[in-house]
Amino acid sequence: MRDNLLDRLSESLDLPAPQQDVFVSGHTACPGCGAIPAIRAVTRIIGPNAIYLVPASCASLYVSPPDTTALQAPVIHTVFAAAFAQAEGLAYALKRQGRDERVVVWAGDGACYDIGLGGLSGIAARGADVLVFCNDNEGYQNTGGHQSTATPPDATTPIGRPTADDAPATSQRKDLVEILAAHRVRYIATASPAFPEDLEAKVKYASSLSGFRLILLMTTCVTWGFEARHSMRLARLTVDTGYFPLYEVEHGVRYRITYEPPMRAVEEFAALQKRFRNGDLVALKREIAQKWEDLRFKAGRYPDGAKA
Amino acid sequence: MVTSDRRLINGAEAMALAFNLAGVRVAYAYPITPQSEVMELLASDPNITCVASDSEYNVLAGAEGVLWAGERCAIATASQGLLYMSEVMWEVAGNRLPLVMGVFSRAVKGPGWCLGAQQNDVLFMRDTGWLHFICESAQQMMDLMLIAFRVAEKVSLPAIVSGDGYYVSHQKEPVYVPDLASSRQFVGDPPRQGLPTGGTAASYGALVPPASFLRLVRHIYEDMESALGVFVDASAEFADRFGRRYSPVDFLCADDADTILVTAGSIGGTAEHVVRMLRQQGMRVGLARMRCLRPFPAAMLRHGVRSAKRLVVVDRNLLYGIGGAVAAETRLALDVLSGPRPSVYSFVAGLGGIDVTPEMLMAAVEYAETKPPTVGRPLFVTEAGVEG
Numbered sequence: 001m002r003d004n005l006l007d008r009l010s011e012s013l014d015l016p017a018p019q020q021d022v023f024v025s026g027h028t029a030c031p032g033c034g035a036i037p038a039i040r041a042v043t044r045i046i047g048p049n050a051i052y053l054v055p056a057s058c059a060s061l062y063v064s065p066p067d068t069t070a071l072q073a074p075v076i077h078t079v080f081a082a083a084f085a086q087a088e089g090l091a092y093a094l095k096r097q098g099r100d101e102r103v104v105v106w107a108g109d110g111a112c113y114d115i116g117l118g119g120l121s122g123i124a125a126r127g128a129d130v131l132v133f134c135n136d137n138e139g140y141q142n143t144g145g146h147q148s149t150a151t152p153p154d155a156t157t158p159i160g161r162p163t164a165d166d167a168p169a170t171s172q173r174k175d176l177v178e179i180l181a182a183h184r185v186r187y188i189a190t191a192s193p194a195f196p197e198d199l200e201a202k203v204k205y206a207s208s209l210s211g212f213r214l215i216l217l218m219t220t221c222v223t224w225g226f227e228a229r230h231s232m233r234l235a236r237l238t239v240d241t242g243y244f245p246l247y248e249v250e251h252g253v254r255y256r257i258t259y260e261p262p263m264r265a266v267e268e269f270a271a272l273q274k275r276f277r278n279g280d281l282v283a284l285k286r287e288i289a290q291k292w293e294d295l296r297f298k299a300g301r302y303p304d305g306a307k308a
Numbered sequence: 309m310v311t312s313d314r315r316l317i318n319g320a321e322a323m324a325l326a327f328n329l330a331g332v333r334v335a336y337a338y339p340i341t342p343q344s345e346v347m348e349l350l351a352s353d354p355n356i357t358c359v360a361s362d363s364e365y366n367v368l369a370g371a372e373g374v375l376w377a378g379e380r381c382a383i384a385t386a387s388q389g390l391l392y393m394s395e396v397m398w399e400v401a402g403n404r405l406p407l408v409m410g411v412f413s414r415a416v417k418g419p420g421w422c423l424g425a426q427q428n429d430v431l432f433m434r435d436t437g438w439l440h441f442i443c444e445s446a447q448q449m450m451d452l453m454l455i456a457f458r459v460a461e462k463v464s465l466p467a468i469v470s471g472d473g474y475y476v477s478h479q480k481e482p483v484y485v486p487d488l489a490s491s492r493q494f495v496g497d498p499p500r501q502g503l504p505t506g507g508t509a510a511s512y513g514a515l516v517p518p519a520s521f522l523r524l525v526r527h528i529y530e531d532m533e534s535a536l537g538v539f540v541d542a543s544a545e546f547a548d549r550f551g552r553r554y555s556p557v558d559f560l561c562a563d564d565a566d567t568i569l570v571t572a573g574s575i576g577g578t579a580e581h582v583v584r585m586l587r588q589q590g591m592r593v594g595l596a597r598m599r600c601l602r603p604f605p606a607a608m609l610r611h612g613v614r615s616a617k618r619l620v621v622v623d624r625n626l627l628y629g630i631g632g633a634v635a636a637e638t639r640l641a642l643d644v645l646s647g648p649r650p651s652v653y654s655f656v657a658g659l660g661g662i663d664v665t666p667e668m669l670m671a672a673v674e675y676a677e678t679k680p681p682t683v684g685r686p687l688f689v690t691e692a693g694v695e696g
Contacts, residue, residue: 049506051376064511066520074504076376077513078369082396085366089336089373089381092357096333097377101506119369122362 019044020072027070029062032228034220034235035135037193039063039106042133042217045203048073050102051090055083055116057108058142059135083107084119088128095129102131102207109136109150113174124183124212131206132214134176137221145223145275149174152243153287154270154279172287176216177249184252186211190245192218194235198246198258218244225274237269242288245295255298310549312484319446319476322483323410323469324349326453327382329491330408332356334374335382336367338389341423342412342473346384356382364389368396368409375405376512378500380457384410386473388417390429394436397466401437401528403513406460406499408453409438411470412477413573413624415660424661425472427573427625431601431633437528439467439535440602443476444576447483451552452599454486457495458542463531464499468602472624474661475574486550494549532603539600556605558597559612561587565594567673568613568650570621572598572634575657575664579622582669593673598634606641613642616650620676622669622689624658631686632656651681657689665691 022043029036035058043052052075054060060077063070078086083105091103112120112134123130139157140146147157150173180188187206191199199217206213220226220234238244239261246259266285270276276284317325324346327335335358337347351358361367364385374381385393390411400407415426430440439460441452453469460467471477486494504510516524536556547553561583562568569579576597586593596612596619598605613619623632630636635654642649653676658664668689675687675694688695 048509051504051506053373061515064514066515066517069509069511069514071511072509073506074508074510075512075514076504077511077515078372079395079399081365082369082372082399085361085369086373086376088359089334089370090376091373092334092359092370093374093377093379093381096357096379099377099506118362119366122366125362126359 019047022046022048022072024070024072026065026068027062028065029058030222030228032220032222032226032231033058033062034193034231035059035137037232038135038199038217038219041193041196041199042203043071043073045200046102046104046207049100050104051076053078053083053087053090053103053105055105055107055111056080057111057135059106059108061142080111081116081119083111084116084123084130084132087130088123088126091129103129105130105132107132107134109134109138110140110148112136113149113176121179121183124180124185124214127186127211129210130212134214134216135219136216137219139221139223141221141223150176153283154281155275156278157275172283175291180214181249181252185214187213187248187250188216189248190216190218192235192239192244192246194232195239195246195259202248202258226272230272234269234272237264237272240264241266241269242292243269245291247295247299254302255295257295257299310490311487312550313487314482315485316480317446317483318345318478318480319412319443319449319471320345320478321349322446322450323384323453324353325485326450328353328355329486329488330380330454330457330495331492332380332382334379335359336361336370336374338362338364338367338385340364340386340389342414342477343384343386343389343410345477346410350382364392365396368393368400371407372396372400372403372405375400375407376504378498378503380498381407383407384412386412387414387429391416391432394433397433397436397438399513400466402524404464405466406464407466408456408460409466409468410449410453411468412473413470414473422660425474425574425624426659426661427470427472427633430468430470431625431627433468434602434633437465437532438602439463439465439532441467441469441600442572442598443469443471444574444597446476446479446481447552448554449476450483450485451546451550451554454491454495455539455542455546455554459535459538461496461499462538462542463535465528465531465535470573472574484550484552490549494546536600536603536605554599555608556600557608557612558599560595560597562594562596562612562616564592566592566617567677568594568596568616568619569669569673570596570598570619570634570638572601573624575622575624575669578664578666579669582666582673585666586670586673604637604641606637609638609641610645613650614645618651618653618676618681620653620655620672622655622657622664622672623686624664626656626659626686635686653681654686655689655694656686662690667691
């Protein structure tokens with residue numbers, strides 16, 4: 001129940017009523033968790049008429065603490081690799097029953113890039129009517145900041161260091177958007193909670209479509225080694241340094257860059273976090289340059305734009 | 309009025325038909341021998357949305373999703389496929405989703421590939437919270453599948469209905485197929501209360517404190533125990549309607565028997581033949597056939613065999629460090645008897661799909677009637693006889 005000044009103002013000014021928060025207080029995420037503004041924004045846009053699935057992740061803990069839940073919609077907590085197929089099965093059953101709830105997965109990079117990649121690939125290839133959010137905080141942060149295949153080059157984690165004689169450390173990470181683009185899925189986008197208008201447009205558009213859709217969210221994690229107060233500043237820098245491009249891909253081929261970053265120095269982003277202290281950023285800068293070269297090439301193929 | 313159609317079909321066809329008769333509208337499929345025919349039949353059923361999934365793990369996860377909507381789902385697997393599902397099996401039971409899964413047992417890849425029948429795949433799942441009914445024929449597959457839906461949905465736990473690969477899955481036999489209307493009436497509608505609905509805040513399977521976890525686990529334990537009574541009631545109604553009666557453990561000539569053969573699965577048919585033959589020769593031999601392995605009908609088994617001198621348990625499975633699974637559970641079932649109790653002889657036969665012949669079962673009976681039981685290890689029976 002919202003009965004505040006803003007509501008009454010918007011009524012008197014004949015503005016559209018503000019959307020209700022679906023993710024409310026009571027969660028147990030860390031101070032400075034970059035996923036919270038993201039999940040708030042996403043769930044507010046999608047609304048409560050949805051069934052959410054959460055595989056093993058921080059969200060298994062912070063969304064529904066014992067005997068309560070911060071999400072004002074049903075949420076199914078499941079094991080690490082099972083959320084994608086489960087969402088697909090649910091979507092088929094709802095369709096068979098003529099129900100209209102949306103099926104939404106809120107998964108981390110561990111579930112999407114690593115242990116659940118087979119399941120994600122499966123439902124992507126089958127065009128399941130599921131909207132997936134990959135909350136990419138670049139590692140297994142819940143267990144203590146361990147390396148995933150989304151962990152950037154030059155970062156140090158408790159199980160990997162960016163040194164030449166340490167073979168298991170990541171020298172390059174997977175590109176999830178490209179993996180899914182190769183599946184020719186209906187819609188893929190990247191988004192950041194630090195760019196709320198861009199995020200809102202993408203979530204709204206994805207919600208209006210059916211079939212497989214995935215939005216990759218870059219969210220900051222205090223395990224990166226920064227002060228909580230810098231969380232949103234870092235989130236902006238992931239985008240403004242070109243480290244995390246904002247773009248979308250339709251049907252796996254139509255690319256559109258949705259924000260032109262000022263390309264601030266990546267050192268500015270790296271210096272705020274402890275995880276890059278052992279890296280010289282050479283590999284990271286090369287990755288960023290190659291990503292933009294590839295992205296510009298692909299975005300230029302269809303000048304009509306992604307939605308044509 | 310109940311009408312039954314008598315058809316020459318195998319266990320795979322019986323399983324697929326049973327899913328159809330139960331009103332299943334969604335199926336998840338992934339091929340594995342000897343189950344693949346079930347999948348092909350489900351995919352060709354125009355009333356079923358059949359999803360060709362990418363692994364057995366995701367078959368079970370997909371089916372779990374279907375069940376979350378209060379919708380039934382058809383799935384079947386074997387061997388490696390079942391093992392691959394095992395993580396999700398705990399969760400499906402924990403979420404109290406009454407999924408019914410068909411399994412055609414096949415040896416698991418240990419020392420090498422072997423595609424023959426062996427029950428270690430299903431027996432590995434004994435602790436997961438799934439009910440487990442086991443068949444020896446295509447007719448039993450048809451019937452126990454329908455009964456399994458009733459029991460699973462009544463106690464809110466998932467169920468495996470298994471048969472030995474090839475012996476049950478591939479062998480054609482005349483099967484009475486009940487008509488659609490009577491089957492649907494018997495099975496009833498799937499329960500839908502308490503499941504996720506858009507707009508209603510609720511969390512499922514979230515983090516719970518240890519005290520709550522204990523409470524939830526104990527509920528599962530108690531409801532699993534109660535499933536025996538539910539099976540008996542459902543089975544009685546099934547017998548009234550369709551004329552075939554099943555008990556969690558079916559006895560034959562056991563009342564006055566000195567020696568009782570105990571089997572689970574396809575060996576039961578051969579054992580029945582052997583018991584009738586030995587009875588004709590005047591030997592006091594009986595038979596106990598397990599239909600329900602989870603929950604294990606310990607009291608019923610104990611009551612039925614209490615006056616016998618010896619039990620000859622023949623297992624088509626081998627638990628490393630233990631021996632035969634049914635023998636081990638039979639020993640536990642007898643544990644509460646005070647005073648004289650039957651000696652338990654544990655025989656292991658037919659691993660990897662080797663045929664278990666009447667001669668092998670007779671050799672086991674003869675061994676038990678002339679020699680003391682071995683302690684701590686099973687006896688292997690082959691065509692050459694009992695190996696000590």
